[in-house]
Amino acid sequence: MTIAYQNALAEVDTILEFMSPELLHKIPNSFLEFIKQKKSKSYTINLDMELPLEEQDLLKETRTILSLIYRSYLCSSEQSRKLKIEDSMELKEKYSYQNLLKKSNKK
Amino acid sequence: MSKENQEVEKLEKEFKSKLFEVISELSSKLNELMTTIQKTGKYVDLETDLPNMGVTLNNKLNEMQREFQKAGLSIYSQYNEELDFANMPLIGEAIITDLMTYVAEGQQKLSDYNDTSLKILTKKDEPVKALEKVSPLRRMFAKIKNLFAIKKQQGQVYKQEEVDEMNTYLSDYKDIDNKLYNYNLRDNIVPAIVKKLRQHNAYAVPGILEESIAPDLEKLGLSDLTPEIQETLIEEYKKDSRNPLIHDLSKLHVPDFNRENKKDGTSLEEVHDKPRDLLSDNDRGINGEKRSLREDGVKLEDLVLIDKTVNASDRQVAITSIHKELQATEEKVQDKTQEDTGKSLE
Numbered sequence: 306m307t308i309a310y311q312n313a314l315a316e317v318d319t320i321l322e323f324m325s326p327e328l329l330h331k332i333p334n335s336f337l338e339f340i341k342q343k344k345s346k347s348y349t350i351n352l353d354m355e356l357p358l359e360e361q362d363l364l365k366e367t368r369t370i371l372s373l374i375y376r377s378y379l380c381s382s383e384q385s386r387k388l389k390i391e392d393s394m395e396l397k398e399k400y401s402y403q404n405l406l407k408k409s410n411k412k
Numbered sequence: 413m414s415k416e417n418q419e420v421e422k423l424e425k426e427f428k429s430k431l432f433e434v435i436s437e438l439s440s441k442l443n444e445l446m447t448t449i450q451k452t453g454k455y456v457d458l459e460t461d462l463p464n465m466g467v468t469l470n471n472k473l474n475e476m477q478r479e480f481q482k483a484g485l486s487i488y489s490q491y492n493e494e495l496d497f498a499n500m501p502l503i504g505e506a507i508i509t510d511l512m513t514y515v516a517e518g519q520q521k522l523s524d525y526n527d528t529s530l531k532i533l534t535k536k537d538e539p540v541k542a543l544e545k546v547s548p549l550r551r552m553f554a555k556i557k558n559l560f561a562i563k564k565q566q567g568q569v570y571k572q573e574e575v576d577e578m579n580t581y582l583s584d585y586k587d588i589d590n591k592l593y594n595y596n597l598r599d600n601i602v603p604a605i606v607k608k609l610r611q612h613n614a615y616a617v618p619g620i621l622e623e624s625i626a627p628d629l630e631k632l633g634l635s636d637l638t639p640e641i642q643e644t645l646i647e648e649y650k651k652d653s654r655n656p657l658i659h660d661l662s663k664l665h666v667p668d669f670n671r672e673n674k675k676d677g678t679s680l681e682e683v684h685d686k687p688r689d690l691l692s693d694n695d696r697g698i699n700g701e702k703r704s705l706r707e708d709g710v711k712l713e714d715l716v717l718i719d720k721t722v723n724a725s726d727r728q729v730a731i732t733s734i735h736k737e738l739q740a741t742e743e744k745v746q747d748k749t750q751e752d753t754g755k756s757l758e
Contacts, residue, residue: 310733323709326622339741343734354706358714359721361705369730372722375715392724 306343313366314344319352320371332378416491419498423489427500431508432470438515439466445522449582452529456570459582463589465518469511472595476507479597483631502624503601503632506608510600511592518588525581532574601629602637606644621645 318340321329352361363371376388442464453460473487480487487504491497570578605625626638 306734306737310730320710323705325709325711328710328712335741336738339734339738342741343737352705355704357703357708358705358710359717363718365726366730368718369722369726370734371715372719373727373730375712375719376727379712379715388719392727395724396728 308345309364309366310370311343311345312348313364313370314340315346315348316350316352316364316367317370317374318344319350320358320367323358328379332374336374336378416498420486420489420491423498423500424486427488431473435466435470435473438519439464439470442466442519442522445526449525456575457579458575459579459586462582462586463593465515465585465589465592468589468592469515472511472592473508476511476597479632480504483628483633485628485631501628502608502620503605503628506604507597507601509608509611510604511595514588514592514595518585518592521581521585521588525578525585528574528578528581532570597632597634598637601634602640602644605641606648609645610648 321332321337321340376385380388446462446464449458449462450460452458477487485501485504487507488500489498490501490504492499609620621638621642625641626635629635629638
């Protein structure tokens with residue numbers, strides 16, 4: 306795992322401390338254990354307590370992991386299915402032949 | 413009577429019978445000690461007006477029992493539906509342990525008094541023992557001489573500083589008894605519960621505050637103390653976090669007792685469906701108030717907003733990067749805890 310993800314896990318770990326217990330209970334212990342084990346022990350987390358989560362200066366990888374936590378464990382199954390479809394459409398669009406050709410033409 | 417009530421009553425009866433047996437034994441022992449102190453007090457200026465802490469404890473337990481009964485609870489026993497048997501409620505256990513701690517402290521003070529008194533007497537007794545080694549004739553003369561001095565001696569066995577030292581222990585004992593006498597739920601329940609949870613390193617037990625403590629506090633009319641317990645626990649946890657046994661900060665549960673549930677103007681689904689640049693302050697749950705991590709914590713709507721800032725490719729890269737290692741950890745933890753949510757990070 307890259308250092309960027311280890312640092313992100315350290316940020317995620319701290320953010321989870323602020324999560325309400327009802328939400329935290331939905332996250333499997335195995336995943337919490339994973340965060341604890343793999344997070345960077347030396348990365349200094351810089352959270353501004355006076356700002357909401359959205360306005361925090363978080364690492365890109367932290368946002369990504371939080372997004373995955375939300376989709377995998379916290380949102381409803383219907384919402385999760387909807388989001389998966391959106392993602393697959395987004396990826397399909399990004400990697401479509403036409404778009405790839407556009408990119409290579411630009412080069 | 414239902415099976416549950418029978419179980420609760422049975423445990424309460426058993427526990428009370430054992431507890432009051434111990435208290436009765438304690439009261440008799442304390443009575444003996446007090447008689448000795450009173451006898452000594454005839455010759456020296458000792459604090460002799462000592463209460464029997466066993467009696468104070470007995471009265472206090474009865475008082476607590478009545479308060480619990482009024483709230484429809486038992487201090488000694490409750491039925492645990494999940495485990496299907498009666499056990500001691502956490503609050504009851506915390507209070508009884510706390511009360512017993514006062515008694516143990518009081519006993520220690522009397523024991524310190526006793527040790528000091530004996531030490532002084534042994535020291536004073538040395539010339540008498542030395543006398544036993546001299547010839548019978550000299551011993552007899554010494555005894556006759558002592559007969560005339562006996563009245564004077566009793567008052568002079570202890571020096572003033574020795575009496576002061578002994579009185580300090582007795583005065584401390586009286587203070588502890590006074591604290592026990594004035595013990596009440598509103599002033600003492602927070603430290604008692606925190607002490608109990610700390611004793612068991614139970615900060616991180618899921619739902620312990622919400623499920624095992626808050627409902628009983630509510631029945632006792634003390635629900636306003638729940639946030640104080642939470643705050644004190646967090647402070648204690650921080651102090652204890654140097655202890656290698658307590659390391660997993662991510663497992664510390666911080667229930668939302670202080671925060672009011674703000675009603676958002678828009679449902680989560682609606683926020684989901686709106687493009688990020690069209691989200692209003694109301695969607696962000698602001699409602700004119702500035703939100704902060706400290707005050708509001710992390711809620712589902714915060715994660716929805718974060719989710720909207722991440723694109724599908726980044727999620728895919730993240731899954732690829734951490735998936736293998738996550739799987740290995742998941743397997744280990746599942747082996748260990750037999751807990752399987754059936755969900756993985758995908």
